[in-house]
Amino acid sequence: MTGFHLAQVNIGRIVAPIDGPELAGFVAELPAINKLADESPGFVWRMVDDDGADATALRPDGADDLLLVNCSVWESVEALRDYVYRSDHLRVLSRRREWFTRMTEAHQALWWVPVGHRPTVAEAMERVALLREHGSGPRAFTFRDPHPAPTA
Amino acid sequence: MTDPQDDPEHAEDAEDEALTALGALGDPVRRRLYRFAAAAPDAVGRDAAAEAAGISRSLAAFHLDRLVEAGLLETVFRRLSGRSGPGAGRPAKLYRRAGREHTLSLPPRAYDTAGRLLAEAVERAGLDRELQAVARERGAEQATGDPVGTLRAHGYEPFRDQGEQGKAGEAGGEEVVRLRNCPFHALAEEFPALVCGMNLALVKGLVEGCDGWSAEMSPGPGRCCVALRRL
Numbered sequence: 319m320t321g322f323h324l325a326q327v328n329i330g331r332i333v334a335p336i337d338g339p340e341l342a343g344f345v346a347e348l349p350a351i352n353k354l355a356d357e358s359p360g361f362v363w364r365m366v367d368d369d370g371a372d373a374t375a376l377r378p379d380g381a382d383d384l385l386l387v388n389c390s391v392w393e394s395v396e397a398l399r400d401y402v403y404r405s406d407h408l409r410v411l412s413r414r415r416e417w418f419t420r421m422t423e424a425h426q427a428l429w430w431v432p433v434g435h436r437p438t439v440a441e442a443m444e445r446v447a448l449l450r451e452h453g454s455g456p457r458a459f460t461f462r463d464p465h466p467a468p469t470a
Numbered sequence: 471m472t473d474p475q476d477d478p479e480h481a482e483d484a485e486d487e488a489l490t491a492l493g494a495l496g497d498p499v500r501r502r503l504y505r506f507a508a509a510a511p512d513a514v515g516r517d518a519a520a521e522a523a524g525i526s527r528s529l530a531a532f533h534l535d536r537l538v539e540a541g542l543l544e545t546v547f548r549r550l551s552g553r554s555g556p557g558a559g560r561p562a563k564l565y566r567r568a569g570r571e572h573t574l575s576l577p578p579r580a581y582d583t584a585g586r587l588l589a590e591a592v593e594r595a596g597l598d599r600e601l602q603a604v605a606r607e608r609g610a611e612q613a614t615g616d617p618v619g620t621l622r623a624h625g626y627e628p629f630r631d632q633g634e635q636g637k638a639g640e641a642g643g644e645e646v647v648r649l650r651n652c653p654f655h656a657l658a659e660e661f662p663a664l665v666c667g668m669n670l671a672l673v674k675g676l677v678e679g680c681d682g683w684s685a686e687m688s689p690g691p692g693r694c695c696v697a698l699r700r701l
């Protein structure tokens with residue numbers, strides 16, 4: 319066990335307001351898919367808004383009412399990968415274009431945090447910016463190019 | 471992303487490996503053994519393989535080990551009876567298909583490279599739904615009304631999930647077919663959302679018009695993420 323956990327952020331621009339009919343399918347999937355995350359091996363924490371159920375009320379960019387953020391902490395890259403790509407989450411993920419517009423720039427980032435640390439929206443957005451600016455590196459990386467946890 | 475085909479020496483090594491592997495299948499007895507082991511839902515023992523191929527146990531053992539040397543099968547050791555502890559006997563040597571992929575095309579063709587480039591372009595362009603629509607259409611064109619046969623013909627290696635059927639049987643006789651092979655494995659690892667979404671749509675098309683069967687995403691370790699269900 320290292321003294322680090324893996325943090326993940328994912329931002330996405332929804333095709334229409336979160337409470338509209340276009341997003342109803344997505345909103346309906348959320349409770350089950352979040353519950354699945356909470357119960358997945360290696361899950362540590364996920365960011366929620368004031369309602370406490372999910373993060374759909376958070377807006378990482380005050381000027382963009384359609385930009386959602388999703389941030390969580392896991393014990394390892396593999397634990398997160400198993401949830402994202404090898405669980406029922408994959409079914410929802412494969413419908414992403416029904417609800418989210420494509421992004422030309424990096425929209426997700428992974429980084430290591432000390433055990434117990436809970437990232438803030440600002441910190442998460444900073445990691446996305448790092449990835450956009452410098453590409454994948456130890457401070458912000460991708461599933462395709464994972465970096466090992468710090469040893470110290 | 472490195473492509474072995476970018477490096478001529480590497481490409482020749484890979485070709486030699488594929489030729490060695492395929493050469494081992496030149497013998498019809500070995501081919502029977504390989505197909506039996508590859509199609510089995512779990513690793514197989516020498517006795518079962520010998521019986522399936524209609525040969526003696528010792529001959530089967532010889533050929534199975536040649537297939538392991540060629541990199542087509544791999545071995546696992548396990549006690550078959552479920553016994554454990556002292557007196558349970560030595561674990562049996564079991565065989566299952568190796569995970570390594572062998573591709574050989576003469577003359578050389580690089581459809582895998584084309585597949586990766588196309589996948590990346592489709593992903594960048596955000597054309598998931600367009601891809602799913604094409605997959606569904608093309609799948610439906612090839613539907614035969616026999617879901618298991620159709621999926622077998624397309625390389626999915628379908629099998630009935632008895633365990634789950636047993637459980638569901640009590641609840642109302644649900645049938646489940648899982649797919650042991652993902653025909654798009656490497657691409658699916660690289661572009662999971664895109665390729666698994668495409669694959670689900672393709673399978674939905676392939677089983678269209680099959681009485682009561684529906685395809686759904688049901689990922690599990692070491693198999694295709696799509697399963698079929700009939701209530």
